[in-house]
Amino acid sequence: MGEVGVDAQQPRQEIRFCRAPDGVRIAYAVHGSGPPMVVDSCWLSHLQYDWQSPVWRHYLAEWGRSNTVIRFDERGHGLSDRDVTDHSLEARLGDLEAVVADAGYERFALQAMAQGGPVAIAYATRHPERVSRLVFYGSYACGVSDDPEDEQLNDTFDQLIKVGWARPDSAFRRVFTSMMIPRATEEQHVWLDELQRVSTSAETARASRRQRRLADSSALLAGLEVPTLVLHSRGDRMNPFEEARRLTAGIAGARLVALESDNHIVLEDEPAWQVYRAELRDFLEADVPAPREPAPERPQTLEQLSPREVEILRLAAVGMDNDDIAQTLTLSVRTVERHLSNVYAKLDLHGKSARTAAVARLLTRA
Incomplete structure (x- = not known):
């Protein structure tokens, strides 16, 4: 990162x-x-x-x-x-x-x-x-x-992308820019012209547009x-x-x-x-939560966890991912995720490091 x-x-x-x-x-x-x-x-x-x-x-x-x-x-x-x-x-x-x-x-x-x-x-x-x-x-x-004119227009756009998307000259890409920001300055037009080229390839632009039209x-x-x-x-x-x-x-x-x-x-x-x-x-x-009086502090310890939550955390500690844990305990992956979310909340852990921190607390106690 x-x-x-x-x-x-x-x-x-x-x-x-x-x-x-x-x-x-x-x-x-x-x-x-x-x-x-x-x-x-x-x-x-x-x-x-x-x-x-x-x-x-x-x-x-x-x-x-x-x-x-x-x-x-x-x-x-x-x-x-x-x-x-x-x-x-x-x-x-x-x-x-x-x-x-x-x-x-x-x-x-x-x-x-x-x-x-x-x-x-x-x-x-x-x-x-x-x-x-x-x-x-x-x-x-x-x-x-289901409008035939829309389909004709999209076919035209598809050809514009095929022919002009990757060209150094932005004339073809300017068609899309002018539709997105017709009231922009030339600086803004030039930036959006370039975004099209750097964000993806012509092939992907065409494929993604075609599949989006089916969504x-x-x-x-x-x-x-x-x-x-x-x-x-x-x-x-x-x-x-x-x-x-x-x-x-x-x-x-x-x-x-x-x-x-x-x-x-x-x-x-x-x-x-x-x-x-x-x-x-x-x-x-x-x-945005309304201001409130701070709750009295309480220790965030493993004793707050249910037996099932501890069991899942122990399996995570030996390197199992959520799929492995679910299969071992005959649970759904979503159930495992929910138990782990409860663990993080009880231990006041947040973000990507929550799982690592929870496991570390378990191993420290052991």
């Missing part, structure tokens, strides 16, 4: 890596402080390149002021493994699950950016106990379209029972505003905020940016 900083005024991010269920290595970054917020990745990302972005930088700084932010490069993109062909909804959901498990947070707000919508919906459906708040930004529930989580919307905020630019040319209306109508109690912008990525000097900041901050403040 490593740390990357921009300047003294910027927060710092820590780059980490984990493995998806199919073995693909996924890069993720953590920065900021406060209640955790996981950002479900959009189509184009590069954890290090984004960190210095004149298009994205204000988002990263804003999020980190009030939250511990966990964001990641999807498979085939950025610092994650590049030689990947499976960009299906299930594979992308596995990436998100792997990042969350490795980061070690039990409950968090989840913000879906752009094409991350179907994945976030599927995750919140599969793990409702983990998601405290759900935010969609410029996103949608279904990438499938459909719309049937899951009615089953979501989580506070939900939908933020969307009214003039968005990448994902039309109608997608935000469908999301909001499909989730009970969801609230829609229209951002008065033509940019898919709202820029820092737009009035819409201040609306986004205020709405997101107010929405996420519900996850």
